[in-house]
Structure formats: structure tokens, C-alpha cells
Amino acid sequence: MNAKAKPKSKKKLSLDEARERAFGDRTGKMFSNHRRNAKAAGRWVDYDLFALRQLIRRAVTVGACPYCNGRLDEFNFSVDHRVPTSRGGGHVLSNLLVCCVSCNLSKGPLDHVEWRQLMQCLNAWAEPVKRHTLARLRAGGAQTRSAPAAAAAAPDPSPADAAAGTLDSYDEPDPEPEAAAGRPADPDHPDTPREGA
Secondary structure (H helix, E strand, O other): OOOOOOOOOOOOOOHHHHHHHHHHHHHHHHHHHHHHHHHHOOOOOOOOHHHHHHHHHHHHHHOEOOOOOOEOOOOOEEEEEOOOHHHOOOOOHHHEEEEEHHHHHHHOOOOHHHHHHHHHHHHOOOHHHHHHHHHHHHHOOHHHOOHHHHHHOOOOOOHHHHHHOOOOOOOOOOOOHHHHOOOOOOOOOOOOOOOOO
16 A cells, blocks of 8 residues: 555535435435345335335425425435335335335334324324324333333334334334233223223
């Protein structure tokens, strides 16, 4: 190696170049993850990288998340399965919806209709309550799992998983976390059975 050789300087990218690079990198990784997940399920995707990029480009051009109406761009888009593959949704282009990473992380195992209904309800709430509820949904309900169930559960999806389109391995929380953890049920909760009822 020549001791006098100058190190390569990093060229600063323009915003447009950064957007295109992010778009290309993220869509390529998403497509690879979609194919890998479909293959693991004994299925295949019915679209190619070009079709996936066209779908995403159209949504990013619109610029608004179809779920929350928030900003959607090359840096924060995610691809959601309208009907999660964990609930029988197909690995097909018609089952894909481009949304923001935050909505995709929060949506979990809900289908697109259930998620829109929940968002309608949340939009009627005070903003701090709405933010808190969405944050808890993104966390995957980890606080409500018992210690053994939490240890056995898959880790909660990360923003990187959402960006890469690998959110279909959602692990549902224990349906009765209080009983599983050995704690008494909350007597003020409307779902707690009442004596004499």
C-alpha cells in the first residue's frame, strides 16, 4: 500500500441522492425479506422488486400514510400486509399497503379494517392518551406478559424490522396476563367477573 495515497473522501450526498439511495436500499431489503418469509411458509411472492418499488413510489408520491395521514417519504415508509400473513393473508402484491413505520409497528396482528377502526377510536381521544396508547401498542404489550411467557416470547419487532418488512412474526401476548403472572385481576376493570353475575 502506498503510504502517500490519500484516503478517499466521502462525497456529501444531496437530499435527492440520499432519498434515492435510501429508497433503493430499503426496497431491496424489503423484497428480500418478503421472499424469504414467503419461502419459509412454503409460498412465494407474486411480484418482483420492480412492482414493489412502483407500489412504494406511488404511495411516497402521495406523501401521506393511509392509516394516520402522517407524512410518508423515502425515509419513513414501511410495507404492511393488509391481512397479516400470520392470519392467512397472502404474500401477494394486492395484500400490501404502504404506510408509515409507526403505524406498521403499532398495528401488530390487526388487519387493515381493524386497524382503521382502532385509529378512528384513538383519534377521538386526547392527544396524550392517543400517543401513550400507540406507544404501548408499539412495545408489543411486553409489560403485560408474565415472566415465563416473556422469556419464551419472540422479541418485540424493532423499527429496523418494520423498515425491512419483517413484522409478520408477531407473538401475541398472553390473553390473561394477570392470571398468568399470579396477580389478582383488577376489580375495577370492566372485564373482571363480578360475584353474583
